[in-house]
Amino acid sequence: MISIFYDVPLWPSALIFILVFGAIAMAGTLAARKYLTQTIDREPKWGDICQVFSNAIIVFYGLLVALIIVATYQDFSTASSSTQTEANEISHSYRLIEAFPEPDRGRMQDDIKAYLDCVLEKEWPAQSQGANPTRLCRQEVTNFLDKLYKFEPTTNRQNAIYQETLSAYGDFLDARRGRLGEVNQTIPAVLWVIVYVGAISTLASIFLLPVKSMRMHILISLMASTTLALMIFVIAAMDDPFRGELKIEPTQYEDLRISFDPLAEPQSVRPKGIA
Numbered sequence: 001m002i003s004i005f006y007d008v009p010l011w012p013s014a015l016i017f018i019l020v021f022g023a024i025a026m027a028g029t030l031a032a033r034k035y036l037t038q039t040i041d042r043e044p045k046w047g048d049i050c051q052v053f054s055n056a057i058i059v060f061y062g063l064l065v066a067l068i069i070v071a072t073y074q075d076f077s078t079a080s081s082s083t084q085t086e087a088n089e090i091s092h093s094y095r096l097i098e099a100f101p102e103p104d105r106g107r108m109q110d111d112i113k114a115y116l117d118c119v120l121e122k123e124w125p126a127q128s129q130g131a132n133p134t135r136l137c138r139q140e141v142t143n144f145l146d147k148l149y150k151f152e153p154t155t156n157r158q159n160a161i162y163q164e165t166l167s168a169y170g171d172f173l174d175a176r177r178g179r180l181g182e183v184n185q186t187i188p189a190v191l192w193v194i195v196y197v198g199a200i201s202t203l204a205s206i207f208l209l210p211v212k213s214m215r216m217h218i219l220i221s222l223m224a225s226t227t228l229a230l231m232i233f234v235i236a237a238m239d240d241p242f243r244g245e246l247k248i249e250p251t252q253y254e255d256l257r258i259s260f261d262p263l264a265e266p267q268s269v270r271p272k273g274i275a
Helices: 001-005 010-035 039-040 045-099 104-128 138-150 157-181 191-207 213-239 251-260
Strands: none
Touching: 010 191, 010 213, 045 104, 045 157, 045 191, 045 251, 104 138, 104 251, 138 157, 157 213, 191 213
């Protein structure tokens, strides 16, 4: 989807979709009735032909759009799940480290705080703009890992907690890679072309229906165009899980940063006015 779409508020952009498709439906219906009336009148079986043709297009296009909506929602859910898992494993690691002796405990916990600050102040704004933030917080991740590998447990209890911390950190890295992997994983341009061409073809099949009443014909076309507009709008709104008003917010990271250090006030990456 074009980047400017994500800069427009949610409901105005939905209205734009409906109005654009409605204008196409209105113009197409009027043009078909004006220029194809004689052709339609000369073909006695035109109604049957159009009905079969229209039904076939609607079925195939409806199936295509339904599959795309499901796939888009699954990608959105996967990104949300990766984000939640990453935050959970950060919290888990931080709490486990509390069993380590000083100064190792303080240094590793500081690295986790630095990572959260980096995510909130650098990674999240970058991915909200469609940029790839893979390298922005790599140093913070490495700093913690270096200290964790250098730590040497001195008791059985510390060794058990150390192994659990390594496991939690591995899960954190997997979740982080999952989140970053979802950035810019949008529908390919060629598929968008198919979606829009299919929408126009579906509307065109309705333009050709031999409906005697012009008002009824226009009403049918507008109803179809509104439905198509809303389905395509849903796909576009969820296409990139980290952009637009439906984007995944860093709420878990903000809450963690405050819980780790109540005096800290991490920079919020949310635009003003959005809850």
